[in-house]
Amino acid sequence: MHVLITGGSSGIGAATALAYARAGARVTITYNTGADRAAGVVKRIEEEGGQAAAVHLDLEDHATIAPAVAQAGEVDALVANAVRWGTIMPNSVPFEGVPAAEWSAVMHANVVANALLVQAVLPGMRRRGFGRIVFVSSGAGEEGLPGPGAYGTAKMALHGMARALAWDAGKDGVLVNVAVAGLTLTERERPVSQEALDAIAARTPTRRLSTAEDMAALILFLGSAANRNLTGEIIRDGSNAGRSSHVA
Ligand SMILES: NC(=O)c1ccc[n+]([C@@H]2O[C@H](COP(=O)([O-])OP(=O)(O)OC[C@H]3O[C@@H](n4cnc5c(N)ncnc54)[C@H](OP(=O)(O)O)[C@@H]3O)[C@@H](O)[C@H]2O)c1
Secondary structure, three states, X not given: OEEEEOOOOOHHHHHHHHHHHHOOOEEEEEEOOXXXXXXXXXXXXXXXXXXXXXXXXXXXXXXXXXXXXXXXXXXXXXXXXXXXXXXXXXXXXXXXXXXXXXXXXXXXXXXXXXXXXXXXXXXXXXXXXXXXXXXXXXXXXXXXXOOOOHHHHHHHHHHHHHHHHHHHHHHHXXXXXXXXXXXXXXXXXXXXXXXXXXXXXXXXXXXXXXXXXXXXXHHHHHOOOOOOOOOXXXXXXXXXXXXXXXXX
């Protein structure tokens, strides 16, 4: 099994790369600005006896997509995890203050680039009669997030893309699903206090926030042969706290 993981240089993508490698897969990760971080992930996998490579891919520059996929070679699984965050902080900018250019940039990078990425890997999956595609989404799409909505809107577009693709490619053995992360603890610094994190955790079913490794385990299941016939589904990780009004 050869998996291509976009945004594998940090966070959930890096943890997912390690999880796949530990399960015996050959891994290719993409990075944008984090060539050194990506090299670190590759080194760690190799030190553990796995096979890994890193290629450059910029969601904002669609011309980088085909060369990245060509460099990776034929892939059995695609994890579309990379994200151009955009302006998502709550209340930082009112909805009407988000310029058209920001909407276009977020859609261009987080929706159109992922469609092009799928177009690049799908013919090979169809030919081999096997493929797994996992889109990494966010509770910010379904539940909403105070502040600009472009990020959440783009994530919801991926849900539609996954459902359409599931019907399009299922007959060829390609299963397509969405793994929805809630607030997930990664090494990235975030401007959220520990008190706020604790409050969000208290509203989740398990009373704890997921780690990148928790998300990686979900993605690995959806995006491997262990997933035998689940497709077109939107699977929410336990870190999603949005629908918890019944929790005191
Ligand atoms: N962490 C959370 O709380 C959370 C919550 C909900 C959903 N998610 C979703 O989970 C996924 C991973 O999030 P994360 O927290 O692990 O993110 P992260 O640590 O910020 O990593 C983002 C990754 O995306 C890559 N990237 C950024 N801009 C890019 C661009 N223009 N082109 C190509 N790659 C680009 C980065 O590459 P470089 O560093 O190499 O530039 C990095 O590998 C995302 O889809 C995100 O929306 C995360």
